[in-house]
Amino acid sequence: MSQKTKTAIKAIAGFILAVALIFMVVSLSLASAHDRPLVDEWKSWVQEEEVQETPEDNTTEDQETDDIVDGELSGQGDLTDMEQVEDYSDIEIVA
Numbered sequence: 001m002s003q004k005t006k007t008a009i010k011a012i013a014g015f016i017l018a019v020a021l022i023f024m025v026v027s028l029s030l031a032s033a034h035d036r037p038l039v040d041e042w043k044s045w046v047q048e049e050e051v052q053e054t055p056e057d058n059t060t061e062d063q064e065t066d067d068i069v070d071g072e073l074s075g076q077g078d079l080t081d082m083e084q085v086e087d088y089s090d091i092e093i094v095a
Contacts, residue, residue, distance in 0.1 A: 031041035 027038055027041060031038045034041060034044075036044075
């Protein structure tokens with residue numbers, strides 16, 4: 001092998017070693033700062049899907065849903081009165 005090839009191989013190996021060393025230092029530092037094992041620290045880096053828990057007492061949301069079903073949200077009142085329903089029959093849809 002030529003001297004250039006040997007130098008290139010050493011440079012690549014040195015770069016890989018430097019990246020591995022920096023990775024381990026950062027991993028150990030973060031694991032120590034968060035008081036958890038190294039593997040658990042690595043697992044925390046992976047984006048997990050978060051599940052939001054809804055509280056059991058959703059009375060406000062339930063009330064709004066009931067109001068929408070009853071047609072009383074935002075003062076709409078009873079939608080059986082035909083004067084309140086707008087007529088869109090004259091709209092022409094152009095595609």
